[in-house]
Amino acid sequence: MQDVADLAHVSLSTVSYTLTGKRPVSAATRARVEQAMAQLDFRRDPVARALASRRTHVLALAYPVYGVSLGATLNEIVQGAVEAAREAEYELVLWPVSSSEPEVLRELAAGRTADGVLLMEVALDDPRIEAVESQGLACALIGRSADPADRVWVDIDFEESLEVAVDHLAGQGHTHIAFVNRSQADLDAGYGPSVRALRAYEESMAQRGLTPVSTPCDVNPGAGRRATTALLAEHPELTAVIVMNELALFGVASALREAGRSVPRDMSVVGIAISGEISDMYDHPLTYLAAPGPDQGRRAVHGLLEVLGGRPAPAGVNLPCSLQVRETSGPVTRLTTP
Amino acid sequence: MQDVADLAHVSLSTVSYTLTGKRPVSAATRARVEQAMAQLDFRRDPVARALASRRTHVLALAYPVYGVSLGATLNEIVQGAVEAAREAEYELVLWPVSSSEPEVLRELAAGRTADGVLLMEVALDDPRIEAVESQGLACALIGRSADPADRVWVDIDFEESLEVAVDHLAGQGHTHIAFVNRSQADLDAGYGPSVRALRAYEESMAQRGLTPVSTPCDVNPGAGRRATTALLAEHPELTAVIVMNELALFGVASALREAGRSVPRDMSVVGIAISGEISDMYDHPLTYLAAPGPDQGRRAVHGLLEVLGGRPAPAGVNLPCSLQVRETSGPVTRLTTP
DNA sequence: CATTCTTGTCGAAGCGCTTCGCGGAAGCGC
DNA sequence: GCGCTTCCGCGAAGCGCTTCGACAAGAATG
Incomplete structure (x- = not known):
């Protein structure tokens, strides 16, 4: 980063500010900095950034690796979440944990290697919620808990x-x-x-x-x-x-x-x-x-980001499924005798 | 960490050394430090540790979220890998990437938020291998590439x-x-x-x-x-x-x-x-x-850790499947007419 | 008994960023 | 021309750890 600053004839902090946008930087300076960054193929170190800013820019999704669901439906959600995260310049990682071992999740959360956690396949009374929140991490639910008030959740209608x-x-x-x-x-x-x-x-x-x-x-x-x-x-x-x-x-x-x-x-x-x-x-x-798989993932991420951004926690939503009429349904053609 | 040091009447670096074990610490001191840590419920910050040591203690597994395999078999591998990682005090995260987008993997690897990457469902000529290695990360293959020489791989026989x-x-x-x-x-x-x-x-x-x-x-x-x-x-x-x-x-x-x-x-x-x-x-x-699902995951992790530890890269292995005779196979009982 | 190791501990210098406080240079009205 | 604010940029102080060099002791050596 110092190299970039030198090349652009600015101070290191100015480079940081053009990157974070947390303070105004004049158009001319910004241009020079960006040019220098491109020239040096500079990429800031996520680890250092996380340490200094207390934000990892990582979202974790508790991925249920135990249990035999067919990947497809689960993965649609993941895909939506990945996209939404990427758009917001966040990284999404999957934490392989079974829903029956909240302590593992608690440990993971305690490490604070993520800013927030997405929980899928939430049960009505899910111990994972407490495990995450007790560590001070934000959390969003895909599927909703017994008492969904005041929490971000996305479910199917x-x-x-x-x-x-x-x-x-x-x-x-x-x-x-x-x-x-x-x-x-x-x-x-x-x-x-x-x-x-x-x-x-x-x-x-x-x-x-x-x-x-x-x-x-x-x-x-x-x-x-x-x-x-x-x-x-x-x-x-x-x-x-x-x-x-x-x-x-x-x-x-x-x-x-x-x-x-x-x-x-x-x-x-x-x-x-x-x-x-x-x-x-x-x-x-x-x-x-x-x-609404991808949409569920997407919305959950958005909700989580709102919370992280300190904005008022948005309420939950029930997303509709869309009827796709194909060839396995049709009018009754044979009268049945009850 | 300073608090722990104060409480144990030692310096901060001594606390660090009892934790890392990279320098000898007398039994008495170690005991005091551990007592202090327990008392304060101290847990070291993985992010700071990663920054200072250039080791994240994280292993990533490229998890194929596109494609419809049944979770079970894939997840057995994940479970084995998670366990092996945990035993070695590493954390295993899943990076949701399709095998068809090596650039995404390259970006992820460039962030250096993991020390090594496990690739599953490796194709004979898999572009992901280069994507990972070009960023200087170690990688281990589950399934093997066309030229598996000099690389860690675990496959089924x-x-x-x-x-x-x-x-x-x-x-x-x-x-x-x-x-x-x-x-x-x-x-x-x-x-x-x-x-x-x-x-x-x-x-x-x-x-x-x-x-x-x-x-x-x-x-x-x-x-x-x-x-x-x-x-x-x-x-x-x-x-x-x-x-x-x-x-x-x-x-x-x-x-x-x-x-x-x-x-x-x-x-x-x-x-x-x-x-x-x-x-x-x-x-x-x-x-x-x-x-040999869990075993595949486990061995791949061990191989990766060997490489990270600077030890001679172990060769690959073909693991056997074990025959489980149940009720769907039996002697021919009806003669067929070809 | 002087010398060289060994063992255990300490202080300080980073790791690569963010962020805070400060200040120079314009721009403004009077 | 004077104070005033606004806009940009700078330097420096961390974030919470690891790690290096240094240095006291005591053990081993001749």
């Missing part, structure tokens, strides 16, 4: 999503619509998405005078197949199924095939809160409600 | 794995064994695992005078189903299939079910280089060659 899905199917004449949720364990743990989606599904059905039929389902194709097979056996009158479970979707497909139900002639399938990438992997082009 | 798989099946009387590989795109890109596994499969078959039958297959259940269906149509004499494709496995299962082939009575299935978690998700307990 499950209420609306299920309403839209049910509406789409009901509008096509379906009256027997099932819902395949995430695992029973999630439900028991009070994991937001499972709980809220189930409730929303039941309400949407009730409003139309329809009887809800739902089942929890582990996140894997085999479980999806078994759950669907069981559902069909018990409720042969079903003509549509809503699935909020990435991996189970594939099992649903095979169960339907085995049951001799063709899609969408005999049976409509709608995915909830999944990424486009998953839908592309499906047998037929899948009708689904696209998760 | 595909040669042995396929030999073991073929041997296991041939030993049970199978003579018509197919191989479902990863995508054609991987094969074209010269992605090590696909290429080496295919070659190894063909050699193992040839050695026994058997005719190899293989197919590339995109990494998703639908593709797996189609590939298997096609395989069975063209080679009805098949009685076994080896699958090196996590997601396709599930499609293989449905295709077999649809073709009326029961497993393992009519057909044996063996997974290659997959994690236990995936196998658990399979319909029946799957016979598979377990990827």
